[in-house]
Amino acid sequence: MTTLLKNVTNSIWHAFSALQQDDSGFVGKSKLKVLTANIATLLDLYGVERGLDHYRSTPTLNFDHYIYYLGQEVFSSIPNETPLSVLRNYEKKIDEVCWLVCHKDFQMDDAYYTEEAVHQLFRIFCLMADLYNDxxxxxxxTVRIHPSEALIVVKQLLNSLGLNYNNGEKYDYLKTSDNGLKFNEFLEILRFKDYDKVNDYVASICEAIGDIFQTLIMDVIKKGYLYRRGYVLPTFREYFFVIQPCELSYYKHHTDKEVCGTIALxxxxxxxPSVSSSSKTERIQKFTLVSRDRAYELGAQDHKTRLQWISALQLAITYSTGREGFQRDTVNRRKQQRDLEQKKRQEEEKLRRIHLKQLEETNVQLEQEKLARLAAESQARQYEAVAREDSRRVAELEDVKLSxxxxxxxxxxxxxxxxxxxxLQARVLAEEWDKREELEQLQAEQKALLELERQKRMEFELRQQENEKRFKDAEQKLRQLEEERKKLDRELKQARQKIQLSEDNKGIVEAKLQAMAPTFRKAPDFMIRRTQSFVAADRPVIVSAPR
Known part of the structure; x- marks a missing residue:
């Protein structure tokens, strides 16, 4: 998939969805041929829509098939070395065509937004949203925007309107939600009904949307007034400059639409940076933009402003050779960060399920050990009853012996x-001898029974000792498992608290940075670099143009 097709896929999906007659996910080829012809015409291609008749043997196509056809037959004709400015112009035209197809699905019931503002929000939504498969x-x-991306737009709009985001707790659910928002839902959360008492509210919010549109879509890295030394007359004149990754444009006034000049970066x-050489220009902090064949001498009102412009120009030069702009790259980096965090959460959830499974298995083993212990105790009671019976018999034999x-x-x-x-004595003696033999036989049998009883008792005691040892080992293992589970629970709780604290700190830092934007020019140089490095280390930051 080419870079241009990747950038306009969300817009094309909205047009594709508007052409559907039902919710099946398929659109007839006759409708797609019209859309394909309009897109191809913008790219100076003609007749490519005829190939749809021979593409797949079905009268309808789903979105995946249609995007594949566009990539192979339409967007493959765009060279890889196409400049970023040309790609941005193609993207703008294709978005406009797609908007003409689908804009009827997003008509507002009232005059809360102008049609131009809704179109700008549509392009912002397509930039920050993702395509999901059902x-x-x-x-x-379906195309949905992540709640965290929607929250960024909400904060910027509120700050542009001069409203305090802290009073809008109803948007706090966007910080923890993972359910994406469709474009209609995205428009609904931007209807600040609680703040509509602001004077000329519709014009104000449309102007705020225009500023965000310039920052995100037009990829305006910085704008403001600078001094420029003339080429014919070597004097400094003040112009309104606008920096984009591909060009540096300047106007006579910030309200002018006619460009005085453009420097392709x-x-x-x-x-x-350069040093002022005369007292007349001492108040101007000068710096030079140098190319291979020419140097442009510029100047700012103070040293802090000069450093800001130098940093913005270096950033624009860095992105001038890329295939994607600064804001799109920032959005992509935020998406990658969210993917990494989601993957980390999934791994933690997987580990938690494994620990729970191990704990359940341990509990089952413990129950089995308890049942075995009860069975051993029952058997021991049976052996004890047998022993008591044998003792009684021995006592009876002792009584017989005495008798x-x-x-x-x-x-x-x-x-x-x-x-x-x-x-009579002889007869009695004979009987006595017989009885004596019986008695001796009984004594022998008694000794044998006593020996057998002693052996059984020793065997029972050995078994009882072995069962007690196994029971003690099981209890010790259970205590160890309980300690490990408590330790894991504490670590999991601490990790969640750290994650929550980190998310709260991120929100606070972002809110402070946005609040400090109007006075950003007064901050010292080292504080700017430290703040930028801190925010960059925590999460990507959208560079907002001062008004």
Missing amino acids: EMDDNRF DSKFTVK LERMLEDEIQAKRDEEIVRA
């Missing part, structure tokens, strides 16, 4: 007393 339908596109120009011992003693005593009856 997530639900690939054939549908390129990379071969340099700016050099058997007493019976043995009684049997011995009975054998002594019954020596006379041998036969």
Whole structure:
């Protein structure tokens, strides 16, 4: 995509959207041929619209297909070395054609803006807006401006009207919103109904829009009065100068539209300060604009103004060889900064989701550990009940043993007393021996049971110790995870506070810079450079022309 096509894509989309009969995202080729012919005529091309009949075998085209056709058949004819001034002139003409097609969709219900002011706002909107593809339908596109860009226009308009932005808290939502605004919505937020008590309000706001239009669209880097030494008569005369990236124009008065002269700027120009040599011109702070074959001697009223003009001229010379102007480059840098911030927020959100997922997994593992602990405790209670039952049985066996011992003693005593009856003694003795064998067998079985019970008890104690150790490890791991989560929450909160503080500081610095613009000439040189470097480091700043 060429630079010119990229710059006018938003304007072409509005014309394309105005030609749609429904919301399908497609336009008939017959209507597109008329629009293509008008755009091609501005570029000194004829007949290129006929190629639409053979481009794709459908009677309609979506915007993506149409832009591709324009890039291949129309804008590809523009050489890459085309000067920036010529590209800007093409862009102006194409925007006017697109505005003629779509301006009926943006008619205001009242005389709040003039038609010229709405057209200027349309071009400002197309410069600062972005083209988005519908997530639900690939054939549908929309052009929206980011709320932060709209807020810049609101602040500049309020400052141009001499109104205090601090009284307009209703626009503060634009600082945090990421939902883009269409052109109708953009016009609506610029209807300052709360400030319409200003005298001659319509004329004032249209004039303010014209100033912003010159800064953003005409790419006016600086304008004001300077002295210029004549070429024939070597005397200094005061003119109203206007600096753009490609040229330095001067007029007799700031209200004049007839140009007294134009100096085409390129990379071969340099700016050099010079020292006044006579008492008559001592009040003029002179500097020289030098090209390869000529030098233009200029002068300012004071040293601070001279430094401002030298800086503006050097900036214009730097952008004179580029394919994009200063303001468009500034807008693009703000877009890149927003993309980086959005990418950073997405990465932070991704990390936060990962941490939450890990925390959930840890909680699940903790619940599993708790269930395992409950199961182990239940099993331990069962083992304890079995142990109590075994102890009871052992006690019963002990009682049986004592009873058997007493019976043995009684049997011995009975054998002594019954020596006379041998036969009976022999029989009783035999029975006694049998009972004794049974008793010994029971004692052996009792010892075996006691040994088995001891082994089971030791095994149970080992299992209980192992479960207690696992439970303590799980509790320690849970505490560590809780501490890590709290630490991450604190870091996330601090990061959000820093981001919020940075955004608040940015807004305050921008408001102060805009408020200091009328007295900017009185600031010392080192304060200007420090302020410019601070703002440039924080976020891109639009260089506003003093009135």
